Amino acid sequence: MVTRRLVLAGAAALVFSASAYAEVWKSKYPELAFAVVPGENASGVTERWTPFVNYLSKELGVKVTLRVANDYAAVIEGQRAGNIQIGYYGPASFARARLTGVKIDAFVIDVNSDGSKGYYSVFYVLAKSPYQTIGDLRGKNLGLVDPNSTSGNNMPRLKLNQLGIDPGAYFSNVIFTGSHENAVLALAQGTVDVAADWWNADDDSNLTRMLNKGMVKTSDGTPMKKEDFRIIVRSDMIINSPVAYLSDLPDDMKAAIKQAFLDAAQKDPEAFRNLSDGKNKPWEPIADEDYNKTIELIKFVDALRKKAY
Structure with a gap:
């Protein structure tokens, strides 16, 4: 029972x-x-x-x-x-x-x-520079992030290819900086003339996060602002x-x-x-x-x- x-x-x-x-x-x-x-x-x-x-x-x-x-x-x-x-x-x-x-x-x-579930790769230059397009940067130094970075290497190379540019032949040097932060710092300090990085929105990017921490300064130690940088290229959306x-x-x-x-x-x-x-x-x-x-x-x-x- x-x-x-x-x-x-x-x-x-x-x-x-x-x-x-x-x-x-x-x-x-x-x-x-x-x-x-x-x-x-x-x-x-x-x-x-x-x-x-x-x-x-x-x-x-x-x-x-x-x-x-x-x-x-x-x-x-x-x-x-x-x-x-x-x-x-x-x-x-x-x-x-x-x-x-x-x-x-x-x-x-x-x-x-x-x-949304995507972001972008952008090319930054300093706002004070004369560079308005990728066409102005022939013979200059390009800063990338890491060979396995999407927004810091793979998508930038695809975008450059779409523009008919071979990075190794077009730029004087292509430098892997090792991290997204290092790419911004290399640009701020003049080591590179243009740098690839990730960007979600005007108020959400690797750059804005670094600026909020006070991490970005010129070579003489002057704190920088978002207005000190200019985006000259933006990629298609990346997952x-x-x-x-x-x-x-x-x-x-x-x-x-x-x-x-x-x-x-x-x-x-x-x-x-x-x-x-x-x-x-x-x-x-x-x-x-x-x-x-x-x-x-x-x-x-x-x-x-x-x-x-």
């Missing part, structure tokens, strides 16, 4: 079993590594992401350690080796990872304040950055990680706000296929570079 006591006991057993199963991945992964591409200098990345990583640790119930990558390739190779469970990528570095066989899956994407985890992680673990990201804006609004200076809306789900166009972009740029050699 089935009694109410037996039914309740069975339900309790099922709850216990499900709870125990949920803890299995935590015993296998007592610590997770979360790596971030160097959109800023190391201290800037650490300051921006540490509160969120602390939130992840609390939400997931395991220690999450922030890894500040030296370059974009470090995140790719860390996930290839399986040493980094979660990575925050640029679109092109995620596409490069997928293209070269890294077993990862994108699960959430940045969302802009207006609900926003994804967060990706290793494909072979346990399904319940991936589900927990994804849910923690989706819940972040509500559960820890200050930590979430810190990531974008309050400019972004909550993350939304994304799929690998959404970056197929970016894979085609880097294939195209790779082909251009091979022709140059």
